[in-house]
Amino acid sequence: MALHNRVSRKELKERMLQDPTPRTTISFYCYFPIPDPEDFRNTIYRELSEIGVMGRIYVAAEGINAQISAPTKNLEKLREYLYSFEPLNGLRLNIAVNDDGKSFYVLDIKVREKIVADGIDDPEFSMEKKGRYVNADQFNELTSQPGTIVIDMRNHYEFEVGHFEKAIEIPSDTFREQLPMAVEMMEEHKDKNIIMYCTGGIRCEKASAYMLHRGFKNVFHLEGGIINYSNQVREQNLPNKFHGKNFVFDQRLGERITDEIIAKCHQCGKPADTHTNCVNDACHLLFIQCEVCKANYENCCSKECQDMIHLPEEQQKELRKGIEKGRNVFNKSRRRRPDLRGE
Numbered sequence: 001m002a003l004h005n006r007v008s009r010k011e012l013k014e015r016m017l018q019d020p021t022p023r024t025t026i027s028f029y030c031y032f033p034i035p036d037p038e039d040f041r042n043t044i045y046r047e048l049s050e051i052g053v054m055g056r057i058y059v060a061a062e063g064i065n066a067q068i069s070a071p072t073k074n075l076e077k078l079r080e081y082l083y084s085f086e087p088l089n090g091l092r093l094n095i096a097v098n099d100d101g102k103s104f105y106v107l108d109i110k111v112r113e114k115i116v117a118d119g120i121d122d123p124e125f126s127m128e129k130k131g132r133y134v135n136a137d138q139f140n141e142l143t144s145q146p147g148t149i150v151i152d153m154r155n156h157y158e159f160e161v162g163h164f165e166k167a168i169e170i171p172s173d174t175f176r177e178q179l180p181m182a183v184e185m186m187e188e189h190k191d192k193n194i195i196m197y198c199t200g201g202i203r204c205e206k207a208s209a210y211m212l213h214r215g216f217k218n219v220f221h222l223e224g225g226i227i228n229y230s231n232q233v234r235e236q237n238l239p240n241k242f243h244g245k246n247f248v249f250d251q252r253l254g255e256r257i258t259d260e261i262i263a264k265c266h267q268c269g270k271p272a273d274t275h276t277n278c279v280n281d282a283c284h285l286l287f288i289q290c291e292v293c294k295a296n297y298e299n300c301c302s303k304e305c306q307d308m309i310h311l312p313e314e315q316q317k318e319l320r321k322g323i324e325k326g327r328n329v330f331n332k333s334r335r336r337r338p339d340l341r342g343e
Helices: 010-016 037-051 074-081 134-142 156-161 175-185 202-213 225-236 291-296 303-307 313-320
Strands: 022-032 056-058 063-070 106-110 131-136 149-152 162-164 167-171 195-196 218-222 242-246 275-277 286-288
Touching: 022 074, 022 202, 037 074, 037 106, 056 162, 063 074, 106 218, 131 134, 131 313, 134 167, 134 195, 134 225, 149 162, 156 167, 156 242, 156 286, 162 167, 175 202, 195 202, 195 225, 218 225, 225 242, 291 303, 303 313
Parallel strands: 056 106, 131 218, 149 167, 149 195, 195 218
Antiparallel strands: 022 063, 056 063, 162 242, 275 286
């Protein structure tokens, strides 16, 4: 069988939206040595395709990181297959909080240098020594103690729509920037209890190991991240210390954890926490937009982009030439390109 998708993504997305098959969105990760990432990638691509898995998986010499969806009827097959690998046996699979099964429409498995780009080039750094796991109940207990510091290891646009009580934001666009910033910001608190968290656990687990590597003493990280915490809070009827929405990196762009809306529309300033990508193909800015502005700007981030989407397609293509969008996100402290938006 082919080891890559050969159907257009537009067609695959349409198939997914029309398919009534119940699907479940899952995320998981595991740090473990993979001697031949390319061979491992090809092996799991074949098997996961047979099970009907869609999603985004990164494989590297340091482990695996996955955000996927699978037919609900095949969840046990998926679990059995993953558990057939000794390092993955018993691995926690995070089940999405708000899920309609329409999170992914294609299976992408890519080999990367690392499963989380961290910028660490210290040969002495090791994931073998990492912070202590805490579950939801332990997290609530520790964060209620005076002096405990809670650090959010997610990006600014994730923090903006939802976070834990008293959490400290590391104001950065990337995880590789956050690690040294977290060390610098916490330098005077090396002997305090520090709890780190992220979406599903992968970033805060590496961050906890890095903090220990840099001389911190009492470092904890939330097992399974916000997703697992929310499920445990609901299942065990625990107090919920997370407020707002949990940003996720799939078609949903967010899971509703509480009814609170703690963010604001980036266009009018009214309460809103729905992320969208500007529909102008020369922009695709990720930003927060309320329903009124969505209608007024036709899913665009600005009047300039709105005007552009009404130009003839050939003229749009000409205007897009030479534009490198990259990961284009709205940052209140440092608004991003593109120049077509008049910035």
